[in-house]
Amino acid sequence: MPIPFLNLKKINQNLNSELQGAFLKFLDSGQYILGSEVADFETNFANYCESNYCVGLANGLDALILGLQSLDLPTNSEILVPANTYYASILSILKAGYKPVLVEPNIETYNIDSSKIESHITNNTSAILAVNLYGKMCDFEALNRICKDHDLKLIVDAAQSHGGIYDGSKKCIGADVTAYSFYPSKNLGALSDGGAIVTDDAQIYNKIKSLRNYGSSIKYQFEYQGINSRLSEVQASFLKLKLRYLDEELLKRRQIARIYLTEIKNKLISLPSKTSIDTDAWHLFVIRTSYRERLIKHLTEKEIGFEIHYPTPPHKQKALKDFNYLSLPITEKIHDEVLSIPLNSTLTNSELAYIIDTINSFRI
Template sequence: MIPFLDLQQLNAPHQAAIETAVQRVVRSGWYILGQELTTFEKSFADYCEASHCVGVANGLDALQLILQAYDFPKDSEVIVPANTYIASVLSISFLGLVPVFVEPDPKTMLLDPARIEEKITYKTKAVLPVHLYGRSCEMAPVQEIASRFGLKIVTDCAQSHGATYAFSKKETLGDAAAFSFYPTKNLGALGDAGAVVTSDAELAKKIRYLRNYGSNKKYFNEYQGVNSRLDEMQAAVLNAKLPFLDRENQHRRELAQYYLNSIQLSELVLPPADRLDEDVWHLFVVRHPRRAAFIDYLLQCGIQTNIHYPLPIHHQKAYQQYSHLRLPITEQIHQEVVSLPLSPVLSLEQVAYICDCINQFKG
């Protein structure tokens, strides 16, 4: 069986470094807001070509803390792609803000900049692009629109560690970016972890307060904050793995290239290949009109797949107030998407077998 993702195998090449890092933390006696976090924040900010990184508990908190720090009035609107994971929208609604859904580009399945302007009202305060599947959104037109209307750009980078736009990591970040280091991510911890990355010094300072109960000094609180701190153990794990991120992303690109060159099944819609070297291919997402039969066939071939994601947000019970919306592109995407195996520990031989099986699919 070719698993969709084997986390034990994924971390095996880093096991010795991780164990050394964990032992170092245990022996230090310092487990929160210590040197491991400071080191990671500096290293990851540099990696992202930004000035500041603030480690937090998870990716959802990273998004929410950015929006909280901007202190938008209640009921302000935030434009968000309709095709995304629910965390992107939870970060908005938790703060009493209003998500405004925009249909994706059917080719990339990412936020379509051409559809943003028609959704802007006097209540709109921000645009929240999501770099889904490891590919950056088209940021130049988003930046132009945001500049013209005075909007903040808050990017969801949970799936795009190391991705570039115009071959620049900095160009993917917007005003502030939220990262998740959930174990399945391109840069994954051994539990929940996240970070905010920005070059706005005042914003970074405020988020450092907000993540720590609103305080930068014990028992003196400037804001009504939360408890959302990237702990020393997870920071140490990320410090051990970060130097290998680019190499692992390159392997992902090589596997993606093989998929793109080798799959010949006419019914299968492949992801675009126009920015192969800028994408980091967190997921290799294809579309098939007979998804259930396709998935069952691959499973019979010994190939596990996944669906990212089976139900759009406006059809989720949690957001039933938006069930009246008609978002046909998003709805079709969610009915057809299938994620094929792709990871740094997947071999070209395994991908070749997957491609051979796909090309023989008859339904």
């Protein structure tokens, strides 16, 4: 039974007629850049995230970079960031002109270990960039306490956690800036690239709106050295449509996660944390094993798709050679052992049963 890791065509198939209608409406509007569709989506997504403002951007990396730049941090600022994350989280700090300081994760949640943060704080530390990795919400209570105690800004990379809930809210509580990606594979995915920032701060909101448009708020007048990073009008129309179905998608993902957590029983496999099943976004279902290559062979033979998120930790990447000397054993262990199995709303009961039976039958 061949089961792909992710079939984007199948995921969007049920919305084909609505997406086609949205495209025709966009085409007929004559508004192709920063028109009413972007404005409507920004309002809708801000409301969904229980935030005051949203700025649509070209992609998630730009959201992180502009979010950092909007905070007016000192030029020599150090930004604490989880060592276990996607490369873009760390790249954004460098692109914004600051210094990343890598903090080990909690092996159970894969997110930044709040108990390790304060030992990395120096006089140059200005902010924490936390990541809701794989869709699991961070420990915002601890992060807010640390930020308050040390007068730090909080930026959240929520690229994988659309609709995640913490303390009853879809807001990343206490964040000065929360950055999202709408890459097609995300829980809320466009049909191309896209991103956004949400914030409660009017000053940050207005600065990011300017920065995304070359640094201009008034036509042909430039306050900042900005960039061209505007959410596409047509993608905004698709996202506005798909946002209506996001909670339904999340419900299905949480149901599948619960089934996996209940029915996968193999001592060779470590499962994700069972806390917050009904509140995390479950962008990915990431298992861990010391026998990953053998498990890959087993899944391949059974025609079950998988991905590795991510095979090489950021501090071992060629592009980050200044960090190659670091020894981060927890991060390195995670990157050596993790493997993502299929998790999306198109999976059938028979496919789930087949995946579970295959993993439970894995032996060495």
